[in-house]
Amino acid sequence: MPDEVNSGRSAASAAAGAAIGAAASSPSRFWTGDYYNEGHAHEDVFDKLKEECGVFGVFNIPHASSLTYYGLHALQHRGEESCGICTADGGRFHYHRGMGLVKEVFDREKLDSLTGDRAIGHVRYSTSGSSHIGNAQPLVFKYRGGDLAVCTNGNLVNEPVLRRELEEQGSIFQTTSDTEVIAHLIARSPKELVEAVKDAFARLIGGYAFLIMTKDCLIAACDPNGFRPLVMGRLGEGYVFASETCALETVGAEYVRDVEPGEILVLDKDGLREERYAPLERRAVCAMEYIYFARPDSDINQINLHSARKRMGQRLALESFVDADVVTGVPDSSISAAIGYAEQTGIPYELGLIKNKYTGRTFIQPSQELRERGVKMKLSAVRKVVEGKRVVMIDDSIVRGTTSLRIVNLLREAGAVEVHVRITSPPFMNPCFYGIDTPNPADLIASTKTVEEIRKAIHADSLYFLSKQGLLEAIGGHENEKNRGLCLSCFDNDYPTQVKFELAKATSCSCD
Numbered sequence: 001m002p003d004e005v006n007s008g009r010s011a012a013s014a015a016a017g018a019a020i021g022a023a024a025s026s027p028s029r030f031w032t033g034d035y036y037n038e039g040h041a042h043e044d045v046f047d048k049l050k051e052e053c054g055v056f057g058v059f060n061i062p063h064a065s066s067l068t069y070y071g072l073h074a075l076q077h078r079g080e081e082s083c084g085i086c087t088a089d090g091g092r093f094h095y096h097r098g099m100g101l102v103k104e105v106f107d108r109e110k111l112d113s114l115t116g117d118r119a120i121g122h123v124r125y126s127t128s129g130s131s132h133i134g135n136a137q138p139l140v141f142k143y144r145g146g147d148l149a150v151c152t153n154g155n156l157v158n159e160p161v162l163r164r165e166l167e168e169q170g171s172i173f174q175t176t177s178d179t180e181v182i183a184h185l186i187a188r189s190p191k192e193l194v195e196a197v198k199d200a201f202a203r204l205i206g207g208y209a210f211l212i213m214t215k216d217c218l219i220a221a222c223d224p225n226g227f228r229p230l231v232m233g234r235l236g237e238g239y240v241f242a243s244e245t246c247a248l249e250t251v252g253a254e255y256v257r258d259v260e261p262g263e264i265l266v267l268d269k270d271g272l273r274e275e276r277y278a279p280l281e282r283r284a285v286c287a288m289e290y291i292y293f294a295r296p297d298s299d300i301n302q303i304n305l306h307s308a309r310k311r312m313g314q315r316l317a318l319e320s321f322v323d324a325d326v327v328t329g330v331p332d333s334s335i336s337a338a339i340g341y342a343e344q345t346g347i348p349y350e351l352g353l354i355k356n357k358y359t360g361r362t363f364i365q366p367s368q369e370l371r372e373r374g375v376k377m378k379l380s381a382v383r384k385v386v387e388g389k390r391v392v393m394i395d396d397s398i399v400r401g402t403t404s405l406r407i408v409n410l411l412r413e414a415g416a417v418e419v420h421v422r423i424t425s426p427p428f429m430n431p432c433f434y435g436i437d438t439p440n441p442a443d444l445i446a447s448t449k450t451v452e453e454i455r456k457a458i459h460a461d462s463l464y465f466l467s468k469q470g471l472l473e474a475i476g477g478h479e480n481e482k483n484r485g486l487c488l489s490c491f492d493n494d495y496p497t498q499v500k501f502e503l504a505k506a507t508s509c510s511c512d
Helices: 064-074 108-113 159-168 179-188 193-202 245-251 287-293 305-319 335-345 368-372 374-378 402-413 451-457 468-475
Strands: 018-020 053-059 082-089 092-099 118-124 139-143 146-156 206-213 218-222 231-235 238-242 254-258 263-268 271-276 326-329 353-355 379-381 390-395 418-423 445-450 462-465
Touching: 053 064, 053 146, 053 206, 053 218, 064 082, 064 108, 064 118, 064 238, 064 245, 082 146, 092 108, 092 146, 118 146, 118 206, 139 179, 146 159, 146 179, 159 179, 179 193, 179 206, 193 218, 193 263, 218 238, 231 245, 238 245, 245 254, 287 305, 287 468, 305 335, 305 468, 326 335, 335 390, 353 402, 379 402, 390 402, 402 418, 445 451, 451 462
Parallel strands: 326 390, 390 418, 418 462
Antiparallel strands: 018 445, 053 118, 053 238, 082 092, 082 118, 139 146, 146 206, 206 218, 218 263, 231 238, 231 254, 263 271, 353 379
């Protein structure tokens, strides 16, 4: 059952053209613990990349907890393992955190107990196995200025260095989360809150979007490169912050703008203050947000994700046309691209693959045979659509290669005579240090195999990855900036920040 926390103190590269890691031989797994998605980031039947979390904030709006509940529900795709909400009512904090989906952790009684007109909330995936309530966010602390609540989306690359330094100075950490580092940096500063926050952010290296709340104010900020998205909206006389614009739409807020890299927004009794704690460095929005993570009805930097993904599919068709009978996309993130590929080629788009969204939400432990059939429980090929057909299968990425192998085999078992795989991103061959849960670099199939070797490994008749230039042109963005303002380090090994990566946690994030 979901857990509640009542204590406020609980708080590389390979040659261009290579393609991703060997298919794992271990059995597929769905049910991995006492609650849905425990350890999901490492034991999913599909080896998809995981976005670690989403954040949502409310300021000066009655019943802030209910609004945050709906906002987090809209961001559920960004983190399905734990969630939490902290509200401020006058001088008091109220909060609840638990393991599981938003609808499982919160009910009307719990939301009614979270009184106040301001709130911050969080949805989370775990990464390196730390699947427990202590790391669920928002993290809540007490310090000389009172209560402090913090939640973030992203990863602090230099967290190990900062943590060691703080521990040597006497700090005692309550969690294994990077997010706690920011609280210690703030608490140790002799300056007033906003200046302390600025000084703390100035010491961080990595990709992050923070929401920080005290009894008096709410602070929103993004890293100097803008790796992780954060948007601001208006609702009546109040403000709303969210990782994606789809959450603003859900609660009826009007989009105002994206929070800029290196910017800090402070909301208090005097209204909104817009300040900077760092100059804009190299703009580097995570390309995987456009390719895969964000919902298709969201906009990032005013670029609609559905439209961008359609353009990726169209560009794939221009770069890698193959004569076929039907085009199908792997649900859900690749549907838009599949439609674009079909429109460009004139090959009919069909629902050749259907995703069952309700498998896994059970405590029953299935037999070993059912574990091994897990992929069919989660994804089905529509036999009458693909039988006897030459199929173009569109997907967003290949990580280890296990998912692509399973899906190609599904289509062949359903009678497809040819399966041509088209990927809407370049080969994913480098680890991410900015908030994506990537496996060990040795497990990335593109870091050890060529495209032809990957094709053979996944049993495809042909395989093509979208070119880097094709991806950039499909997304659009800032034409005069490097990589159009995108981070493509997982594809090209060009990391926007300078850091000793051997000290970084490449398989973790600030939520972990």
